[in-house]
Amino acid sequence: MRIIEFVVTFLGFFMLIPTIASLTRFDQWWVRGFDFPRIQISLFILIILVSTFFTYEYDATLHFVLSGLLVLSLIYQVSKIFPYTVLSKKQVLSFKGNDPEAIISILVSNVLTTNKQSDKLIALVKKKEPDILLTLETDKRWEKELEVIEPQYPYGVKIPLDNLYGMHLYSKLKLEDIEVKYLIKGDIPSIHGYVRMNNKKRIKIHCLHPKPPSPTEDPTSTNRDAELLLVGRDVKKDQESVLVFGDLNDVAWSRTTRLFQKLSGLLDPRIGRGFYNTFHAGHRLLRWPLDHVFHTRDFTLIELARLENIGSDHFPMFIKLNYEPRAEILQEEPEEADEEEKEWAEEKIEEGHPTEREV
Template identity: 55%
Template sequence: METALNIARITLSIICILAVIASKIKLGNWWIRVFDFPRIQLLSLAFIAMVLFFIPPLKFHAWNLALLALVIISFIFQAKKIYPYTILAKKEVKRFRGTDRENGISMLVSNVLTPNRQANKLIDLVKSYQPNLVLTLESDKWWEKQLETLEKDFPHQVKIPLDNLYGMHLYSNLPLENTKVHYLVKDDIPSIHSEVVLPSGKKVQIHCVHPEPPSPTESDTSVPRDAELLIVGKNVKEADLPVLVFGDLNDVAWSRTTRLFQKISGLLDPRKGRGFYNTFHADHNLLRWPLDHIFHSKHFQLKKIKRLPSISSDHFPIFIHLILNPGNGQEDQKEKLEKDEKNWTKETIADANPNMLTI
């Protein structure tokens, strides 16, 4: 029993410590960046490890105390990363009270999982929530055919069916103008950029993205993903119109890249102070984190945000309703980029050798 406890304590402690070290290393290798994702799980592991240190018959030798101290540091490190997304933290986006149909915009974002054949589940959600915009990711020709039933209610469409897990379809019941499809970093990974005309006549700039994740089966480095997000961030920071950036970013809200994207773009995250809204992995309760995101400029307040039921994909859909109504109190609170952040941004974009820098 004592031997098993010691093995468990040491194993969990090493995992927690390595995760912190990996987070501090500014390299894009997938096996390093993978530690950005499970911070909730790593926090739980650190807590379990701390508890194990106080189960007898542990003898507190110097090395045990040192190991315990490192585990406590790792617990605090992970807690600080995810704290802004708990209900204990300050909300970054104010709640809109009242009704304003002229200046409202709602979106349903869903990574459908290309081989998934339960299109009816997504269609039912669209009919139930009646969003203004529907963005599907990983949608191919089969999905395009199934979603034709939406076209009557969503007369404005951008269709990019692909078989490489990066297909993308946008359906809108509001007019779209100046629509462009770009392949910012890689020739087979598209993004959609357009302007939406609200019922009030006001326009909103939208950017739909789905960059490539760092993983052993797709990209062995996070550089392409990081570069795409940073390019979008740099392009929207001085936008003349209100801005929305949404999609499956293949990155978590608390990663260095996403936090830097927010600093560069000045966009707000309505999840802060409200919850994690974990959208991946839909099939594993203990392995979930927020991969699908909706960021917006200071011009909006939040009416509703909700993670929706499963559509048999590995991602849950997410729904958000925003009102064009400035007043979040964030206008003069933009964080300034540090010199090393500016350098890292330039180096990352240069290393990706992108197809274009201006959207």
């Protein structure tokens, strides 16, 4: 076997690993880590597949087998990310009107605790003027520096922490029945409650930032999955309007986030519009969508944008939604979870040993 043929064959079999790992339900960090770079994995598989056409003479069974497996692997990877391309049908309808009473805008920003460029976020807040600002990884220093925006944001929740999981919620709209909960881990907070829109509509909100699976954070995805699925399971979409937003430390196309949507019935405005990759801001070729906003079917989309770099490893995300009850008739609800998926969700939730049973 020629050296070039050996290299292509080796790389071909190596690039089958991400797909094989994704087909399993193992929750070790290195297995679940393959959920994130599906865009990059698809590109590498395509490059290797094209290389086989120029390298192989197809005079051995191995050539056909590997090429076939690469094709199947590519189809699998692309099928996961395709809904988040402009070629797919939009899940959330666009709204072109401008009724200020029915509009709510949210800016989500993981600031990176060590980031000293708070002026960039403050300038962004002044520019976009969101109704709600959620900052993540904010500590006492960040809390102090963000005091300058508090006159415009009379309602708030402050949870300054030094463990990279601090969380601050600033709102121009009235916040009601707010609770800070530690759903899975005693040092990982989340914010739950209601926001009162200008038209007096009461909206349930869940602000999340679960711990990611990684060798430095959590050896498995169990705790992250449990938190997301717990919130998804207990969302009362048929009884109230709901917004779930934050840095979920999971990509939109993972098994967990897709099951979260099935359980909650919430819509993802990125579907049919683009990836909106928010992490890593410092690496152009290694980016995926970690910061999310999900909502019930009674909202339509005015604006969705990934904003400019503020010195963090995350780009901020901005969304502006229009509350329109009639949209529920026009917007399809995500596919419901089947019994097997519900059982798996319950297993994951139990494995996380939740401290709060209801959200």
